[in-house]
Amino acid sequence: MNAPEALDERCMMLALAEARRAASMGEVPIGAVVMAPDGSIIGRGHNLTETLHDVTAHAEMQAITAATATLGSKYLDGCTLYVTVEPCVMCAGGIGWSHLARIVAGAPDPKGGYSTFTSRSPFHPRAIYTSGVLADECRALMQDFFRRRRKK
Amino acid sequence: MNAPEALDERCMMLALAEARRAASMGEVPIGAVVMAPDGSIIGRGHNLTETLHDVTAHAEMQAITAATATLGSKYLDGCTLYVTVEPCVMCAGGIGWSHLARIVAGAPDPKGGYSTFTSRSPFHPRAIYTSGVLADECRALMQDFFRRRRKK
Numbered sequence: 001m002n003a004p005e006a007l008d009e010r011c012m013m014l015a016l017a018e019a020r021r022a023a024s025m026g027e028v029p030i031g032a033v034v035m036a037p038d039g040s041i042i043g044r045g046h047n048l049t050e051t052l053h054d055v056t057a058h059a060e061m062q063a064i065t066a067a068t069a070t071l072g073s074k075y076l077d078g079c080t081l082y083v084t085v086e087p088c089v090m091c092a093g094g095i096g097w098s099h100l101a102r103i104v105a106g107a108p109d110p111k112g113g114y115s116t117f118t119s120r121s122p123f124h125p126r127a128i129y130t131s132g133v134l135a136d137e138c139r140a141l142m143q144d145f146f147r148r149r150r151k152k
Numbered sequence: 153m154n155a156p157e158a159l160d161e162r163c164m165m166l167a168l169a170e171a172r173r174a175a176s177m178g179e180v181p182i183g184a185v186v187m188a189p190d191g192s193i194i195g196r197g198h199n200l201t202e203t204l205h206d207v208t209a210h211a212e213m214q215a216i217t218a219a220t221a222t223l224g225s226k227y228l229d230g231c232t233l234y235v236t237v238e239p240c241v242m243c244a245g246g247i248g249w250s251h252l253a254r255i256v257a258g259a260p261d262p263k264g265g266y267s268t269f270t271s272r273s274p275f276h277p278r279a280i281y282t283s284g285v286l287a288d289e290c291r292a293l294m295q296d297f298f299r300r301r302r303k304k
Contacts, residue, residue: 089242
């Protein structure tokens, strides 16, 4: 594995840790982190829609808001977002507004992911989208959560 | 004018009042309100992206979050959102997640509106979208704001 791939996996593991925090709270287990160009993590977030009674409280929105608070700037130029599941259309729009340079997703989401709804990229025109990093781990966390919920 | 049209205009005037509050703070003048099925206003919001350094702080997102806080529920079934400008793709996604039954927009936004980016409705499957209510007033507020900003 080359260095960029190893970095992507390390950051996705941090996003997975956020997803597990969501699961432990009974939330759909999706997590996200934002990495600055110097490699530091400047924002973290996990799904909080149930806890906050707020459908806008997705992991990516929390991580973007946290990162902009860290920087004191509303733009995240040069930064990378790692998220365990393909963003929905709301989060993809937020990612676009934030000017994130790179988006790295874990598992694709053919049902609810942004790409099912869009005919044109909602990301910044120069942004790069990568999918499938630690996809099996990200997907397993979701499948396990929904399997447990159905059994209740 | 029939009663439903008069109600839409009255609610859009409340959204316009929110938009003017945004303008007075140097924010792009977009405002939104959420009306419950009984006709009461349960959420208000205006654009706060500059003030909060947060690209996710659009008028619709603020109004949705306020309305869900009022109801103590993350869903806004049966409610109507009034917004002075066609929602962007992020807000359209949030509107979809919230299950808003009706979306009434003022001015269309051919450049940044959700419909420029989507191939499939991001709203709830049964939601109804109406555009053009007090469109001239909503558009004039935006044009005036950007004209002043260019002169600075």
